[in-house]
Amino acid sequence: MKQSLLFTKTQRESPSDEVSLNAELLIKAGYVYKEMSGVYSFLPLGLRVLKKIEGIIREEMNRIGGTEMKTSIFQSKDVWDKTGRWDDSVVDIWFKTKLKNGGDLGLSFTNEEAYANILKQHINSYKDLPAYPYDFKEIFRNEARSKSGILRGREFFWKALYSFSKDEEEHNIFYEKAKEAYKNIFKRVGIGHLTYLTFASGGTFSKYSHEFQTLTGAGEDTIYLDENRGLAINKEIYDEEELKFLGLKKEDLIEKKSIEVGNIFSLGTKFTEPFNLIYKDKDGREKLVIMGSYGIGLGRLMGTVVEVLSDDKGIIWPESIAPFKIHLLSLGKDEKVLQEAENLYKELTQKGIEVLYDDREDVSAGEKFADSDLMGIPFRVIISNRTVTEGGYELKKRTEEKERIVKREELFKL
RNA sequence: CGAGGUGUAGUGUAACGGCUAACAUUCCUGUUUUGGGAACAGGCGACUCCGGGUUCGAAUCCCGGCACCUCGACCA
Numbered sequence: 028m029k030q031s032l033l034f035t036k037t038q039r040e041s042p043s044d045e046v047s048l049n050a051e052l053l054i055k056a057g058y059v060y061k062e063m064s065g066v067y068s069f070l071p072l073g074l075r076v077l078k079k080i081e082g083i084i085r086e087e088m089n090r091i092g093g094t095e096m097k098t099s100i101f102q103s104k105d106v107w108d109k110t111g112r113w114d115d116s117v118v119d120i121w122f123k124t125k126l127k128n129g130g131d132l133g134l135s136f137t138n139e140e141a142y143a144n145i146l147k148q149h150i151n152s153y154k155d156l157p158a159y160p161y162d163f164k165e166i167f168r169n170e171a172r173s174k175s176g177i178l179r180g181r182e183f184f185w186k187a188l189y190s191f192s193k194d195e196e197e198h199n200i201f202y203e204k205a206k207e208a209y210k211n212i213f214k215r216v217g218i219g220h221l222t223y224l225t226f227a228s229g230g231t232f233s234k235y236s237h238e239f240q241t242l243t244g245a246g247e248d249t250i251y252l253d254e255n256r257g258l259a260i261n262k263e264i265y266d267e268e269e270l271k272f273l274g275l276k277k278e279d280l281i282e283k284k285s286i287e288v289g290n291i292f293s294l295g296t297k298f299t300e301p302f303n304l305i306y307k308d309k310d311g312r313e314k315l316v317i318m319g320s321y322g323i324g325l326g327r328l329m330g331t332v333v334e335v336l337s338d339d340k341g342i343i344w345p346e347s348i349a350p351f352k353i354h355l356l357s358l359g360k361d362e363k364v365l366q367e368a369e370n371l372y373k374e375l376t377q378k379g380i381e382v383l384y385d386d387r388e389d390v391s392a393g394e395k396f397a398d399s400d401l402m403g404i405p406f407r408v409i410i411s412n413r414t415v416t417e418g419g420y421e422l423k424k425r426t427e428e429k430e431r432i433v434k435r436e437e438l439f440k441l
Numbered sequence: 442c443g444a445g446g447u448g449u450a451g452u453g454u455a456a457c458g459g460c461u462a463a464c465a466u467u468c469c470u471g472u473u474u475u476g477g478g479a480a481c482a483g484g485c486g487a488c489u490c491c492g493g494g495u496u497c498g499a500a501u502c503c504c505g506g507c508a509c510c511u512c513g514a515c516c517a
Contacts, residue, residue: 036467038467039465039467041453043447043453043509044448044508044509061509064508119515171442171515172514174510174511227517228517238517290517292517294517359475359476360475390475391478392475392477393476393477397477397478398478409476411475
């Protein structure tokens with residue numbers, strides 16, 4: 028993409044109504060626009076990052092047998108009455124409205140009931156199981172207070188997968204696979220080294236759920252971490268008894284602030300029972316389906332990466348989720364420079380390499396550098412009078428201080 | 442929802458109860474410039490969050506509302 032066609036503009040000053048680092052940088056660099064508290068629009072650059080994250084999650088979900096679909100954001104009262112979760116005294120974060128004919132309508136705040144209801148139409152036999160449907164979707168929660176930029180919003184984009192299994196054993200096998208898939212996801216988006224499997228409250232059907240907590244001061248959770256074992260326990264359930272049960276020693280644990288970037292949960296028959304979601308086993312006996320849920324907030328994940336991987340100049344995207352791989356800058360308006368930059372842009376683009384080409388002719392070098400640092404694209408390639416004279420291109424990684432001259436072969440090898 | 446704070450051009454800030462609401466940046470025009478947010482000149486851009494009140498006079502004081510931020514409560 029040519030930067031002259033990118034309508035978004037960087038800002039020098041931080042917005043006065045944002046304190047959190049992720050929002051500050053994403054707004055300054057033109058990735059997101061704040062509509063209202065807890066509600067952000069994703070601009071072209073922001074959407075590209077979100078799509079990259081989506082792609083990684085999709086690959087990992089498909090690899091463990093996930094089948095993607097798209098469920099509606101609109102939810103009917105009837106479905107949610109089955110579990111009692113339509114009731115405002117049970118769930119107070121619904122956004123609800125009325126249809127023209129007076130009927131009730133709610134906007135999805137989670138998906139368990141919707142999935143159980145849909146699967147009810149299709150699951151009859153043990154031959155139909157297991158099933159691992161999932162979707163990417165907007166979720167709406169009327170939070171009393173949103174905070175921390177895009178880390179906790181009233182509208183957010185998530186991936187939710189629900190597992191439907193014949194029995195506990197089959198469920199547990201998938202649950203472990205999901206755990207590994209989640210580890211892969213966080214590793215691939217660049218925060219694996221700071222993300223820990225964390226034991227958290229499990230509810231009625233299992234002793235624990237598992238959260239994936241990324242260490243950052245911007246987080247709203249407190250965990251007790253055993254760094255050597257790579258395990259943590261959420262403060263919510265932290266006590267002597269739990270520690271003993273998990274085999275964790277108090278003296279090995281350190282208290283850390285963290286943000287929950289994902290969670291996986293065994294639901295047992297909590298949602299299948301109200302929907303009478305049953306199947307016939309080999310002997311013709313009816314059994315309730317065992318369910319599990321697996322969620323990741325994509326916007327939160329994106330914000331967490333910014334929190335954890337930025338410096339005083341701006342964002343530092345990992346290659347895997349950067350909006351572009353290369354930021355190509357032309358300096359000055361010398362004909363030769365512009366021509367060479369244009370050629371390189373075309374060539375790289377034709378090879379399928381994502382390039383943001385800063386082709387603005389009337390912008391000073393310093394401003395281009397500052398913009399580039401702020402946006403955080405992994406590789407910067409500069410074409411200027413200097414490089415034209417010397418031959419080759421100037422290459423600098425966002426994570427490195429010094430640039431170096433590379434020949435075209437070397438660049439294309441990258 | 443409880444507590445505290447803040448609302449002024451697109452953005453960031455300033456202005457004693459008193460002149461045409463100022464400065465920087467962005468943007469536009471022109472000249473000059475091009476390796477770390479360049480220089481000069483000129484210009485556009487604000488019902489000072491909304492509604493009411495006090496006052497000869499309100500961005501400024503008072504009341505009510507709304508919005509935003511922070512702490513807490515809440516939070517699969």
